[in-house]
Amino acid sequence: MESLKLALLLLLTLSQVSASEKVVGKLYFNQFLGHLHKNPSRSSSSLTTIQCAYPVKILEDSESEPPKGWVVARVGDDKGFIESQFLSNKRPLCFQEEFPKFYLNLNLDLTDMYYWGRLSDQYVLEESKVK
Amino acid sequence: MKLLIILLILVSSISFSQEVRELSKTLGKSPKVKLLPEEKEQSLMDYSNIKNVLKKDGLVKHKKKKTKDIQKIKKIRSQLELKKYNYPDGDRFWSFFSEYWLVKNAQTLQWDFSKPQYGIATAFRRLLEKIGYYHRKIKILIVNTPNLTHAALPGDKGEYFFIISLPFMRTLDLTKVDISLLFLEDMYRIDMGYFKENIKEDLGFLGQNFKASKFNKKKLDNLLKDYTRILFKDGFSFQQQYKVTKQMDSVLKADPALWSIYLKMLNKIDELVKDNLLYKDYNKIYPSPELQIKWISPKKKII
Numbered sequence: 001m002e003s004l005k006l007a008l009l010l011l012l013t014l015s016q017v018s019a020s021e022k023v024v025g026k027l028y029f030n031q032f033l034g035h036l037h038k039n040p041s042r043s044s045s046s047l048t049t050i051q052c053a054y055p056v057k058i059l060e061d062s063e064s065e066p067p068k069g070w071v072v073a074r075v076g077d078d079k080g081f082i083e084s085q086f087l088s089n090k091r092p093l094c095f096q097e098e099f100p101k102f103y104l105n106l107n108l109d110l111t112d113m114y115y116w117g118r119l120s121d122q123y124v125l126e127e128s129k130v131k
Numbered sequence: 132m133k134l135l136i137i138l139l140i141l142v143s144s145i146s147f148s149q150e151v152r153e154l155s156k157t158l159g160k161s162p163k164v165k166l167l168p169e170e171k172e173q174s175l176m177d178y179s180n181i182k183n184v185l186k187k188d189g190l191v192k193h194k195k196k197k198t199k200d201i202q203k204i205k206k207i208r209s210q211l212e213l214k215k216y217n218y219p220d221g222d223r224f225w226s227f228f229s230e231y232w233l234v235k236n237a238q239t240l241q242w243d244f245s246k247p248q249y250g251i252a253t254a255f256r257r258l259l260e261k262i263g264y265y266h267r268k269i270k271i272l273i274v275n276t277p278n279l280t281h282a283a284l285p286g287d288k289g290e291y292f293f294i295i296s297l298p299f300m301r302t303l304d305l306t307k308v309d310i311s312l313l314f315l316e317d318m319y320r321i322d323m324g325y326f327k328e329n330i331k332e333d334l335g336f337l338g339q340n341f342k343a344s345k346f347n348k349k350k351l352d353n354l355l356k357d358y359t360r361i362l363f364k365d366g367f368s369f370q371q372q373y374k375v376t377k378q379m380d381s382v383l384k385a386d387p388a389l390w391s392i393y394l395k396m397l398n399k400i401d402e403l404v405k406d407n408l409l410y411k412d413y414n415k416i417y418p419s420p421e422l423q424i425k426w427i428s429p430k431k432k433i434i
């Protein structure tokens with residue numbers, strides 16, 4: 001009886017999760033490395049590191065509406081936030097793919113990858129244009 | 132009589148050979164003629180017949196094209212495989228490597244901290260547009276250390292990595308325009324090629340292939356050391372600094388307000404490096420604010 005109750009509870013929870021979350025598209029991560037954030041803020045902690053050209057599932061979530069410039073996304077098992085400027089419709093040409101053996105030979109460790117991802121969060125970007 | 136007999140034999144042999152020729156022609160062309168099993172076997176063995184058919188069908192041509200295509204694909208594949216072992220060339224290397232240096236020096240530079248939007252990038256972009264420098268991609272990183280006051284790292288074409296120290300900004304109470312002018316100086320150092328000029332490591336390996344040889348990590352390690360040496364120890368020469376300052380002078384003279392802000396800022400830095408021990412090494416990197424002021428100050432006329 002107890003196990004039946006537990007199973008029902010699990011089923012109910014799962015159905016609630018799928019009801020609030022809907023995959024609305026797929027976009028590619030366009031930076032060398034980056035992070036899926038816990039909250040929609042650059043200083044928010046990282047849930048996971050994302051590599052360039054990774055296909056990110058974009059979610060429509062009634063429970064967590066992101067602020068302008070951010071999207072709710074799922075990367076593997078993690079659900080979090082990514083800045084929309086770091087995502088593109090087309091698969092980008094990434095440095096890792098262009099120079100794969102060079103990249104592999106660098107032997108970047110987890111700390112390097114973490115910091116490289118943080119770089120995109122810490123930069124202030126601009127581009128001068130003809131008026 | 133003898134002559135008649137010879138003539139008869141000749142005529143009959145000619146007609147026989149004609150018959151034989153006709154028969155052989157019909158044997159070759161007409162399928163109606165029954166062939167001997169040996170002849171059939173021979174025709175099967177005779178590929179020239181098939182060759183003719185294949186030629187007529189264009190299959191030989193198709194086969195030739197296919198072989199050519201396969202060779203082409205094989206060549207492209209091997210080229211692609213070889214390309215995987217390339218060091219990035221000059222156009223794709225600098226942005227990557229400047230970021231690599233920033234990552235490897237994250238702890239020293241202390242850039243991973245939460246900060247507000249200072250509006251520096253927008254101010255600098257506006258300055259560039261005002262002077263007439265377009266399509267410059269700016270990446271600004273604020274560091275939480277006084278050890279590296281300000282600098283620009285080389286990037287790929289049209290891309291720049293600017294670094295500014297938060298303690299330096301605060302100590303001097305620098306405005307957005309002041310910082311933009313410092314960045315403009317740094318940008319000239321990159322544009323004039325001084326940063327790359329001061330690198331000691333031979334850059335001949337860029338764009339080369341390392342499939343046959345071993346990947347040379349030492350070159351990259353030495354290059355990392357070069358970056359550190361330039362930014363923390365050796366900096367730029369007097370000649371380089373003179374040319375940068377003169378360039379600033381000539382560009383800013385068109386806008387007297389900006390020019391006087393630049394002069395004031397140089398005075399502020401000069402005072403700081405003379406008074407504050409924390410910034411005593413500034414002159415080693417950018418020699419020197421005092422000289423810079425001298426270089427751009429109008430000469431007094433002696434009457």
